[in-house]
Every structure is written in C-alpha cells, then in structure tokens.
Amino acid sequence: xDLNKIPHILEFNRVxxxxxxxxxxxxxxxIDNPQDGNFSEEFLISTVEVTNENNANEEGLSKxxxxxxxxxxxxxxxxxxxxxxxxxxYADQKDVRVSARxxxxxxxxxxxxxPDTEFAREYLNFPNGKAEAWYIxxxxxxxxxxxxxxxxxxxxxxxxxxxxxxxxxxxxECMHKIPIHAGGMYFVDAGVxxxxxxxxxxxxxxxPCDYTFRVEKNxxxxxxxxxxxxxxxxxxEKLMDAFHYDTYTYDEMLKKCALSETNIFKSENxxxxxxxxxxxxxxxxxxxxxxxxxxxxxxxDGHRIAITVKGKCTFNTGDYACTADQGRGxxxxxxxxxLTLEPVEGETIVLVCYPPQD
Numbered sequence: 001x002d003l004n005k006i007p008h009i010l011e012f013n014r015v016x017x018x019x020x021x022x023x024x025x026x027x028x029x030x031i032d033n034p035q036d037g038n039f040s041e042e043f044l045i046s047t048v049e050v051t052n053e054n055n056a057n058e059e060g061l062s063k064x065x066x067x068x069x070x071x072x073x074x075x076x077x078x079x080x081x082x083x084x085x086x087x088x089x090y091a092d093q094k095d096v097r098v099s100a101r102x103x104x105x106x107x108x109x110x111x112x113x114x115p116d117t118e119f120a121r122e123y124l125n126f127p128n129g130k131a132e133a134w135y136i137x138x139x140x141x142x143x144x145x146x147x148x149x150x151x152x153x154x155x156x157x158x159x160x161x162x163x164x165x166x167x168x169x170x171x172x173e174c175m176h177k178i179p180i181h182a183g184g185m186y187f188v189d190a191g192v193x194x195x196x197x198x199x200x201x202x203x204x205x206x207x208p209c210d211y212t213f214r215v216e217k218n219x220x221x222x223x224x225x226x227x228x229x230x231x232x233x234x235x236x237e238k239l240m241d242a243f244h245y246d247t248y249t250y251d252e253m254l255k256k257c258a259l260s261e262t263n264i265f266k267s268e269n270x271x272x273x274x275x276x277x278x279x280x281x282x283x284x285x286x287x288x289x290x291x292x293x294x295x296x297x298x299x300x301d302g303h304r305i306a307i308t309v310k311g312k313c314t315f316n317t318g319d320y321a322c323t324a325d326q327g328r329g330x331x332x333x334x335x336x337x338x339l340t341l342e343p344v345e346g347e348t349i350v351l352v353c354y355p356p357q358d
Contacts, residue, residue: 044063
C-alpha cells in the first residue's frame with residue numbers, strides 16, 4: 001500500500017494549557033465524563049512540539065497508527081519522502097505549513113501575541129510565525145467574545161507602561177472586543193494583540209508554531225507565568241517588539257477579524273464555502289463542506305489537512321477508505337488523486353485546509 005496515497009487519521013493529542021476548559025471539547029470528541037481542567041486543548045494536526053517550559057519529549061506532535069499497526073509521528077512519516085507526501089511544490093519546505101488545534105475556554109485566555117515569520121526566524125531560530133483563524137464550533141452562552149487589535153491612539157510607549165504596571169484592565173481597554181458566534185470564522189494575524197474570551201470552543205487553523213508572547217504575569221492565582229514563559233529568554237524589551245502597533249477603528253478591526261464566507265457550490269444536499277481565503281490569511285486557505293450526500297473534493301497540487309467538525313465522515317479515494325469521527329483531524333498526502341467525502345448519517349461538516357501558495 002502506498003501510504004502517500006491514502007488519508008491518515010491522527011490520534012487524540014490532548015495538551016496541557018494555562019487556561020481551563022474542556023467540557024465542550026470532551027463532549028465534541030465523545031469522551032466519557034466531560035470536565036473542565038487544564039487539558040483544555042487538542043492538537044489535531046501538529047508537526048511542532050508545545051513550547052511549555054517543562055514539556056515532555058515530542059509533546060504536541062501528532063501521531064498516526066499506520067495500516068500495519070506501526071505508530072509514527074506525522075513529522076517522521078512525511079520525512080520518509082517529502083515529495084511523495086507534501087508534493088513537489090512543498091518538498092523543500094519539509095513541513096505541512098498548516099496545522100489545526102481546538103481549544104475550549106471556561107476563562108479568558110492570557111493577553112498575548114504570536115511572532116511573525118521574520119521575528120521567529122531572527123530571534124527564535126524557528127521557521128514559522130503564527131497567523132491563525134478560529135472557527136467557532138460551539139459557545140457556552142450567547143455573549144462569547146474575543147479581544148483583538150489595538151484601538152486608535154494606542155502607542156508602543158503606552159502599551160509598555162501598562163505592561164510594566166501589570167494594568168490588565170488598562171491593556172484590555174487598549175484592544176477591541178469582538179462578539180463571536182458558533183459557525184463564525186475569525187482571523188488574527190501574527191503580531192496582533194489578542195485573547196479569546198471565556199465560554200467558546202474554537203477550532204484554530206494556523207501556521208505550525210506554538211510560540212506565544214504573554215503580557216500577563218499573574219494570570220490566575222494558581223498560574224503565574226515565569227519570565228521565560230512570557231518572552232522565551234529574549235527579555236521584556238523584545239517581548240514588546242513582538243507586537244505590531246498598527247491601530248484600528250472598531251469597524252476596521254471587525255472587518256479584518258470577522259471573516260465572511262464565499263459560496264463555491266450549492267445544491268439541495270451539499271454546500272461548499274471558502275471560509276478563509278488566501279487573500280485574507282496569506283499563509284493558508286480553508287474550505288467548509290456541509291453535506292448530506294457524497295461530495296468530491298477537487299484535486300490539489302500538494303498536501304492538505306482536514307477536520308471532521310460535525311458527524312462522521314468517510315474519506316474515500318476509490319482504492320482506500322477510512323471513517324473519521326467528529327473531532328478528528330486527518331493528513332491528506334499529495335499522492336491522493338481522487339477524494340470523496342461520504343456522510344455516515346445526517347448532515348456532516350468537514351473543513352479542508354490548504355498550505356500557503358508560495
């Protein structure tokens with residue numbers, strides 16, 4: 001069997017985070033006795049380890065059980081033949097270049113930003129920055145929100161003074177508060193200050209990177225960040241440099257953050273929508289398939305990833321088929337020439353995500 005020509009379902013890959021949550025995530029993945037705690041995030045498709053200060057070896061890397069029973073990380077699988085698994089166009093990059101995770105918040109995330117590619121390469125010796133888009137799978141109430149982007153008038157000097165004073169309310173006041181809802185898609189570019197509010201389960205499509213610059217030291221009474229966890233040994237001046245100090249009106253930030261989908265195809269039982277375009281995210285693209293009958297996925301000159309958001313879906317290449325439960329991620333190698341999504345029962349939703357064009 002040519003492993004580069006079949007879909008691969010990734011194993012469960014729960015990771016520990018500073019924020020608490022998990023009830024919605026456990027329920028979504030069909031886990032018994034759902035509960036909130038610090039294992040509030042699932043790395044669905046990941047080729048990077050977590051950046052926790054005391055992380056375990058290979059923590060965060062996605063694993064696959066191959067048809068012969070061998071357990072292997074996704075990173076090691078594609079390393080066997082970069083051209084076969086990623087496609088000739090992406091072989092020299094030696095990575096999937098697009099990842100997905102899902103988190104469930106019972107409390108607000110820590111105030112943060114992620115590095116852009118230039119910053120990551122120069123100061124972290126890491127190939128990728130992290131732009132991200134959040135598909136809201138579910139919320140705990142109707143008042144869910146996120147914070148993103150600096151308001152007009154905010155300056156680096158002001159932000160630095162608020163940080164040094166650890167004036168959390170003052171820092172939040174510098175940012176726009178954006179309402180969110182289930183089924184919505186929201187984009188935050190690298191370097192943009194942001195945090196997810198409490199009460200939402202977000203499916204995050206992002207560049208492969210786990211570096212997070214945090215500006216809240218005493219995040220929770222039981223969770224105080226070390227200096228290293230805030231700036232990775234770069235110092236507080238560089239921490240401030242990681243932020244982009246572009247400012248926006250509320251309407252400008254809302255337009256930039258809350259994405260509108262574009263319908264590609266629609267019939268009585270199938271809808272295909274582009275929910276993140278290359279124009280919007282630059283580094284990746286996301287299509288949403290909502291279907292009650294089998295639907296073919298267009299061919300692509302490269303690899304892709306997919307997530308079963310609702311229901312169970314059979315991924316059928318004609319020669320091989322596997323069924324992914326709700327809440328599972330898949331790697332789709334470049335060798336797949338034909339792919340059909342088949343619902344097991346009722347309405348099914350699958351996200352198909354693409355690596356950057358360049």
